[in-house]
Amino acid sequence: MSGRPVPTQRALVIAAAGLLPASLALFAPPLAWAALAVDLALLLLVAADFLRAPGEEALRVERRVEPNLSSGVPNRVRLLLSQAPGARGELVGELRDLVGPGPLVEGHRQPFAFEGRASLEYSVTPRTRGDLLLGPLTVRLLGPLGLCARQLTLPLTHAVKVFPDLSALSKDALALARSNEDAARRVMRVRAEGREFESLREYRLGDDRRTIDWKATARKARPFVRVHQPERNQQVLLLLDCGRHMAGEVDGRRKLDHAVDAALRVARVSLDRGDLVGVLAYGAAVQAWLPARKGREQLRAIAHALYRVQATLEESDLGSALELAFARGVRRTLVLVMTDLLDADSSAALVKRTARLVPRHLPLIASLRDEAVHRTATRAPEDRLAAYERFVASRLEDDARATVARLREAGARVLRASAADFGAATVGAYLDLKGRGVL
Numbered sequence: 329m330s331g332r333p334v335p336t337q338r339a340l341v342i343a344a345a346g347l348l349p350a351s352l353a354l355f356a357p358p359l360a361w362a363a364l365a366v367d368l369a370l371l372l373l374v375a376a377d378f379l380r381a382p383g384e385e386a387l388r389v390e391r392r393v394e395p396n397l398s399s400g401v402p403n404r405v406r407l408l409l410s411q412a413p414g415a416r417g418e419l420v421g422e423l424r425d426l427v428g429p430g431p432l433v434e435g436h437r438q439p440f441a442f443e444g445r446a447s448l449e450y451s452v453t454p455r456t457r458g459d460l461l462l463g464p465l466t467v468r469l470l471g472p473l474g475l476c477a478r479q480l481t482l483p484l485t486h487a488v489k490v491f492p493d494l495s496a497l498s499k500d501a502l503a504l505a506r507s508n509e510d511a512a513r514r515v516m517r518v519r520a521e522g523r524e525f526e527s528l529r530e531y532r533l534g535d536d537r538r539t540i541d542w543k544a545t546a547r548k549a550r551p552f553v554r555v556h557q558p559e560r561n562q563q564v565l566l567l568l569d570c571g572r573h574m575a576g577e578v579d580g581r582r583k584l585d586h587a588v589d590a591a592l593r594v595a596r597v598s599l600d601r602g603d604l605v606g607v608l609a610y611g612a613a614v615q616a617w618l619p620a621r622k623g624r625e626q627l628r629a630i631a632h633a634l635y636r637v638q639a640t641l642e643e644s645d646l647g648s649a650l651e652l653a654f655a656r657g658v659r660r661t662l663v664l665v666m667t668d669l670l671d672a673d674s675s676a677a678l679v680k681r682t683a684r685l686v687p688r689h690l691p692l693i694a695s696l697r698d699e700a701v702h703r704t705a706t707r708a709p710e711d712r713l714a715a716y717e718r719f720v721a722s723r724l725e726d727d728a729r730a731t732v733a734r735l736r737e738a739g740a741r742v743l744r745a746s747a748a749d750f751g752a753a754t755v756g757a758y759l760d761l762k763g764r765g766v767l
Contacts, residue, residue: 331478333378334468339475342370370475377471381478382419386412389465391425393486397460398493399585402434402451405462409446418443421469421477427452428461454490456585457635462486491635492589494627528552560602562767563620563661564758565653566591566630570611570637571644573668576698579747583696584639587666590694590751594664594758595630599623601762607633610649612642617652620661643674646681661689662758662767669695669744670724675731679738686739690767693735694754697744701725 335343346366353360390408397403411419424437435450454460463485468477528544531551544552568574568591574584595605599622606620607630616633618626646665654661663685669675678693685691705721707714732742741761745753761767 330384331381331469331480333374334477334479335374336470336475336477339370339374342475343367346370373473374476377473377476378478379471380473381471381476382415382469383478384480384482386415387419387467387469388412389423389467389482389484391462391465391484391486393462393488395488397452397454397488397490399454399457399490401493402453405436405450405452407448407450407465409440409442409448411442411444419469420474421467423448423468424466425450426463426466430455431460455581457490457492457588458638459636460488460490462488489635491631492592494592494631527555529555561622562603562762563659564594564598564603564605565620565661565663566594566605566607567646567649567653567663567665568607568609568634568637569644569646569665569667570609570615570639572639572641573644573671573674575639575641576668578696578698578700581747582639583668583747584637586696586747586750587694588634588637590754591634591664591666592627592631593751593755595627597755597758599627605630606653608649608653609634609637610646611640611644613645614649614652620658646678650681650685660767662761663689663691664694664754664758665691666694666754669693669728669731670698670701672727672731675727675734679731679734682735682740683738690761691735691740692757692761693740693742694750694757695728695742695744696750697728697746699746 346363349359349366350363353363388410390410392406392408394403405425407423407425409419409423418441420439420441422437422439427433427436432453432455433450434453435448436452438448438450440446440448452460452462463483465482465484467480467482469480470477528541529552531540531545531553535553539553539555541552541554568584568587570584574582574587576583578586591607595607598605602622604620604622605626607616607618608614609616615637618629618633621629644667650663665678665682667678669678682691682693701721701724704717705725707718709715709718728744732744735742741757743753743757
């Protein structure tokens, strides 16, 4: 018979009770034989219970799970249990599904007791993107006496992919777009150069008089203004730094994970506005490259391109990434670089490469601000160690501010935001540039 025996809690309780005559045997030696008889009887009963416990052929298990899971949210996994045809009696035992390291798992170990069919559920909450393996299954089937279980390993595995939460992405991105719509329209009424004509409407108090359409005003005998919308079919390139600077953690997640989430939110909003969006993830070498295209399928393609990228401990090569992206001489592009600005030496190369993009392209540098470093740099030290920590944190903050200043002098737009606000701030920066027509 396959499987290995596992004594149950009931057997352990009986074995503990058998220690009483063994301890009394110190004062009454004949009781030692009674203790030995109890132990032998228990051992025989446990062995008999193991032999009578159901085997692997008595249970069938099927796992049902989506091939693509979402990170950061609970994903349901169902286990369908059924008895083998012709089997009689209730199956009692315990099941444990093995899940690869990293995710938060709840309910993957459950007892069961059923006759015929049963269903168990548990949840998996992945914390990062990438590939995840579910299985194998470990099952313990109880014998009829409840003294021993037969433990089996069922080679039932599922390889699934973990993507960012695209459903939440859609809701967040569209909410951000709506919240910025009024502000963008106000900007468009003030400056209409370089935008596509959308419609005519009656003049309202506060409208820029330069937007008045005099022909329509004369024809309707009341003032009308021209309403413009941001130009469509513009090009956006998302550059994600996958080097050593993005391997650190902020708020419990890697910096690169925050950048991927922000990139997908920007991509969603950009594609909804009719722009062409491409993505390039680079470290010492290019990990993912997707030329700019438009349409709803491009968002899914970007998600597939980014779900597996990981931060390495090597220095990033932004120059090679830009050479690949612009090898064929594309038209004016919003180049959104998501990186870290704490390293002064690496930031010098970023400034140099950014300056070469201007004025042909519009560079936007988005960087995560580590709130822990900021707090350390601004709080009063309580001891010598805290003073050293404040000194280091202050140097990092000073270097970052100096890099921001140099980037702006070179003609780039720069934003720094906390991890909680990074996605919203990046989308807001894109919408602001679209509204102002600087792209």
